[in-house]
C-alpha cells in the first residue's frame with residue numbers, strides 16, 4: 001500500500017494542496033482527474049520527488065519522511081520528457097539507463113523499441129523526433145526499471161494507435177504483477193481504458209470517486 005496523508009504544497013503564495021489524503025493498493029491504476037490547473041501535474045511531480053512537499057508517506061507498511069527515500073521504486077514519465085536533442089535516441093537511452101542505474105537490459109530495450117516501432121530511429125538525433133517518439137523512448141527507459149510505482153502525466157495522448165495498444169498491455173502487465181500506476185488525463189477513452197480507480201482534485205484536496 002502507498003499512502004500520502006496531510007499533504008500541503010504551495011508554489012510561493014499559491015496554495016495547491018492543503019491537508020490532502022491519498023491512498024492506493026498494489027495493482028491499482030489510479031486516474032487523476034480535475035480541471036485545468038487543479039494540481040494533477042503538481043501531484044505527480046510531488047510523488048516523483050521533483051517537488052518538495054509537507055506530507056506523511058507510508059509505503060509497504062513503512063513510514064518515510066521524504067519521497068527521496070523510496071525514489072528508486074518510483075518511475076515518472078512527464079508530459080514533456082527530458083531528453084537531449086543533440087544526442088541520438090540510443091545515446092539518450094544509454095544516458096537515462098546510467099542515471100537510473102539499470103544494467104544488462106539492452107536486449108529488453110531493443111525488443112521494446114521494435115514493438116514501439118522506434119528501432120529504425122535510434123541512430124537519429126532526438127531533435128528530429130516527434131513528441132510521440134520522445135514519449136516512447138522515455139517510456140521504454142522507465143519500463144525496464146525495477147520499480148513499484150509508475151507515474152504517468154497524460155500517457156498515450158501523443159502515441160499512435162498501435163503504440164497505445166502496446167503501452168496499455170505493458171501497463172496492465174505491470175499492475176498484474178502488483179505495481180501501482182498513477183496517471184493524469186483529460187481524455188475519456190484513456191481514462192476508461194486504463195483506470196481501475198479514480199481520484200478527483202477539487203479545492204486543494206483529493207477525493208476518491210469509486
Ligand SMILES: Nc1ncnc2c1ncn2[C@@H]1O[C@H](COP(=O)(O)OP(=O)(O)OP(=O)(O)O)[C@@H](O)[C@H]1O
Nearest residue numbers: 011012014016034035036037038039040041042043
Ligand atoms: N512552477 C510553477 N510555479 C508557479 N505556479 C505553478 C507552477 N506550476 C504550476 N503552477 C500552478 O499550479 C496550479 C496547478 O498546476 P498543474 O500543472 O499541477 O495543474 P493540472 O491539473 O496538471 O492542469 P492541466 O489539466 O491544465 O494540465 C496552476 O494554477 C498552475 O498555474
